[in-house]
Amino acid sequence: MPFIIETRGLAYSYENGEPALKGVTLGISEGKKTVILGPNGSGKSTLFLHMNGVLRPGKGIVLYEGEPLRYDNKSLASLRQKVGLVFQNPDDQIFASTVEEDVAFGPLNLGLPRADVEERVEAALDIVDMAGFRSRPAQQLSFGQRKRVAIAGALAMDPRVLLMDEPTAGLDAQMVREILELTEELNYKGKTLVISTHDVDLAYEWADDVILMSEGSVLFSGTVDGLFEGEELLHKARLTRPILYSLNLQRHLRTGHPECPRPRTVPECCQSFFKKETTKEAGTFYIACLSHGNLDAGTLQKFRKHNRGAYGSYAKRVSRELGLDIHHYFSSIEHGLIKTSMGEDYLLITEPSLAGLVKSKVEQFDRRWNCKIKAIVIGNGY
Numbered sequence: 385m386p387f388i389i390e391t392r393g394l395a396y397s398y399e400n401g402e403p404a405l406k407g408v409t410l411g412i413s414e415g416k417k418t419v420i421l422g423p424n425g426s427g428k429s430t431l432f433l434h435m436n437g438v439l440r441p442g443k444g445i446v447l448y449e450g451e452p453l454r455y456d457n458k459s460l461a462s463l464r465q466k467v468g469l470v471f472q473n474p475d476d477q478i479f480a481s482t483v484e485e486d487v488a489f490g491p492l493n494l495g496l497p498r499a500d501v502e503e504r505v506e507a508a509l510d511i512v513d514m515a516g517f518r519s520r521p522a523q524q525l526s527f528g529q530r531k532r533v534a535i536a537g538a539l540a541m542d543p544r545v546l547l548m549d550e551p552t553a554g555l556d557a558q559m560v561r562e563i564l565e566l567t568e569e570l571n572y573k574g575k576t577l578v579i580s581t582h583d584v585d586l587a588y589e590w591a592d593d594v595i596l597m598s599e600g601s602v603l604f605s606g607t608v609d610g611l612f613e614g615e616e617l618l619h620k621a622r623l624t625r626p627i628l629y630s631l632n633l634q635r636h637l638r639t640g641h642p643e644c645p646r647p648r649t650v651p652e653c654c655q656s657f658f659k660k661e662t663t664k665e666a667g668t669f670y671i672a673c674l675s676h677g678n679l680d681a682g683t684l685q686k687f688r689k690h691n692r693g694a695y696g697s698y699a700k701r702v703s704r705e706l707g708l709d710i711h712h713y714f715s716s717i718e719h720g721l722i723k724t725s726m727g728e729d730y731l732l733i734t735e736p737s738l739a740g741l742v743k744s745k746v747e748q749f750d751r752r753w754n755c756k757i758k759a760i761v762i763g764n765g766y
């Protein structure tokens with residue numbers, strides 16, 4: 385698979401002379417979810433600032449689609465249209481006086497017609513569930529809300545690659561899940577996602593590819609399983625193994641149960657650990673495609689309260705607006721997988737463009753854990 389972004393021998397020192405990057409060579413595969421994993425001060429933010437041209441390498445080069453970056457204003461503007469960066473601290477990114485002005489800033493600079501800018505702002509604010517705050521001054525928002533506005537600002541540029549520097553830092557648990565779901569949604573819709581974090585559990589659950597950094601250098605580049613198999617590199621990078629990885633390994637060592645396939649999420653762990661105790665046949669995972677006004681409350685009532693969820697920003701917003709009695713507004717696919725693997729039916733409401741993603745996740749889970757869950761998409765107007 386071709387790399388959409390590459391760095392070769394990238395080195396950079398800040399003004400105090402301390403090297404922050406020491407010859408970093410790496411590649412980001414198009415269409416994948418890549419984690420840049422590393423402890424504090426390992427150079428993740430400095431790397432991101434190079435990947436969208438904010439910083440210029442001391443040595444080495446950055447390439448986009450195989451072409452070295454150019455640093456004149458026109459080339460940088462064109463790069464930033466394709467490679468969006470969400471800063472670690474939203475206050476480094478949000479400048480305009482109101483939320484909508486801030487999100488509109490990038491698209492206006494592209495010279496788009498006012499109506500197109502409006503459309504982009506509305507869509508981006510909808511995705512991060514901040515449409516109700518559009519006229520509010522950004523400084524009157526919570527940290528998590530400002531983080532969402534910063535994400536909306538990057539989304540409004542409609543980039544092919546979205547770099548998110550520590551997107552979950554400082555957010556509550558529910559908001560973390562929502563941001564991760566949002567990244568899944570964006571990735572499914574074709575965007576290449578790169579996030580930086582020091583959270584090994586998050587990296588293990590989320591990433592297709594992982595690049596481990598320590599003290600300005602790349603220690604590892606490959607799959608998550610490949611990274612966590614050896615402990616030496618992790619120790620060097622002051623990181624530990626993910627909890628689910630360690631639990632699974634301990635079971636293997638203590639009981640002789642095969643180590644692979646390794647569970648990477650809670651539903652996978654439940655299925656792997658407790659499969660024998662589950663005697664019931666698996667349930668059906670109903671995926672209901674929601675368009676405004678096509679909901680039949682009777683359908684909802686056929687499912688137990690704790691067996692109804694909404695997935696995706698649109699379905700969550702519309703479900704709330706319509707006052708639907710939905711129980712899971714986050715981690716709904718995971719809840720649905722747990723319920724159906726225990727033999728209960730689950731109803732998940734989502735927008736038509738995400739039904740394929742949900743179905744493929746259920747089918748992937750089913751193939752991996754062989755639990756015979758049926759996934760059925762119910763069309764518009766069920």
Ligand SMILES: Nc1ncnc2c1ncn2[C@@H]1O[C@H](COP(=O)(O)OP(=O)(O)OP(=O)(O)O)[C@@H](O)[C@H]1O
Nearest residue numbers: 398399400404422423424425426427428429430431
């Ligand atoms: N503006 C700056 N001036 C001087 N040194 C800096 C500056 N920003 C970062 N550094 C230094 O560069 C190195 C890499 O920092 P960087 O912020 O890229 O790491 P990081 O992996 O993103 O860390 P964290 O996880 O804490 O955000 C660190 O040693 C840091 O102290």
